[in-house]
Amino acid sequence: MGGECSPPFSKREDASRLIMPEWYIGLVVFIYGAVVGSFLNVLIYRLPRGLSIVKPRSHCPSCKTELRARDLVPLLSFLWQRGKCRYCGARISWRYFWVELATGSLFWGIYWRYGWSWDTLFYVLFAAALIAAFFIDLEHFLIPDGLNVFMLALGVARNVMLIAENNPQAWVVVGGWKLPYALVGAIVCTAIFATIAVMGRVMFRKDAMGFGDVKLARAIGTMMPLNLALLAFAGAVALGAVVGGALVLFTLKQQPSTPAPSAVGSAPTVSPEPLTQMLLYSLAVLVALDVLVFLYDGVRSLLSPGKSSAVPVEEEEFVPGLTTIPFGPYIVAATLIALIGKPYVLSLWNAYWRWATGGG
Ligand SMILES: [Zn+2]
Structure with a gap:
């Protein structure tokens, strides 16, 4: 199972870093994270709306004034201006x-866990994409394909790197076959989530889980050791039950006047996908056909920039029911917890396994 990569730098170079105190490196990593976070805010706003992520510079959504450097200092600009636009006074979302x-905090946490290593680099990029997926799914009930493809590519790159440095953790043996761990992880995780999606469709006669979640699980399978990924999924279910249950109770309490049965029971306005189509799509995700389509679309829109093939979210307006809560954010949260708390999560699992099997 894929574990830590070896440190990328020689011992000689490593020694020079002893001059810098550990808290100082941590602070620098945190600041880098906060800067990446302010770029993620741009992604979170523009990706689901099909807007270019580079072209217009950041501007106030209210008065359209282009923001200057002093308005873009991560964390500090927001606090200094008390969450308001400097030019028109419009309120800025706390999300920023x-x-x-x-x-910033997650970057620091990953550095604290994985130290000065290639894994830290891979995992901070992974965490950044996860954070974007978290907030976009929360607001729009979708995870952009671009994010899932990025994470998948990152996982494949990590596996290739482990192979290149002859790390035994690059491989897993399945039934006598020596296979790259990312391939096995992607297949197992896709199969589990596609099964849940299809079963949900059969049992509840509505789309219980979107394919964005299946693709997210596939990417997670390429990034993490399989046992850790599976524990993260179990954690996501537990987290979803606790937080989702509390949210539903809270919402029901908040709106006692609304006719609850119709609001809870009625299916979303979007009709569920036919079962055969779901099965075919599961197969396509399993063999990463969607990635090829995504890349093809990307190349085509690069060649003819006028006609963008990006589908704006408004095209398929999804009105969530009262109990419809996106599952993606729970997967993201549990994955990040597993990534940073890796040894604790694994030892907790081992303790549980010993207890469950009654062994010593
Ligand atoms: Zn403004």
């Missing part, structure tokens, strides 16, 4: 602040 704080 939380995304920067969360990204």
Whole structure:
């Protein structure tokens, strides 16, 4: 199972870093994270709306004034201006602040766990994409394909790197076959989530889980050791039950006047996908056909920039029911917890396994 990569730098170079105190490196990593977080805020706003992520410079959504450097300092600009636009006084969402704080903290947490290693680099990029997926799914009930393809590519790159440095953790043996761990992880995780999606469709006669979640699980399978990924999924279910249950109770309490049965029971306005189509699509995700389509679309829109093939979210308006809560954010949260708390999560699992099997 894929574990830590070896440190990328020689011992000689490593020694020079002893001059810098550990808290100082941690602070620098945190600041880098906060800066990446402010870029993620741009992605979170523009990706689901089909807007270019580079072209217009950042501007206030209210008065359209182009923002200057002093308005774009992560965390500090927001606090200094008390969450308001400097030019028109319009309120700015707290999301901008939380995304920067969360990204900075997670970058620091990953550095703390994996130290000065290639894994830290791979995992901070992974965490950045996960944070973007978290907030986009929360707001729009979708995870952009670009994010899932990026994470998948990252996982494949990590596996290739482990192979290149002859790390035994690059491989897993399945029934006598020596296979790249990312391939096995992707197949197992896709199969589990596609099964849940199809079963949900059969049992509840509506789309219980979107394919964005299946693709997210596939990417997670390429990035993490399989046992850790599976524990993260179990954690996501537990987290979803606790937080989702609390949210539903809270919402029901908040709106006692609304006719609850019709609101809870009625299916979303979008009709569920036919079963055969779901099975075919599961197969396509399993063999990464969607990645090829995504790349093809990307190349085509690069060649003819006028006609963008990006589908704006408004095209398929999804009105969530009262109990419809995206599952993606729970997967993201549990994955990040597993990534940073890796040894604790694994030892907790081992303790549980010993207890469950009654062994010593
Ligand atoms: Zn403004």
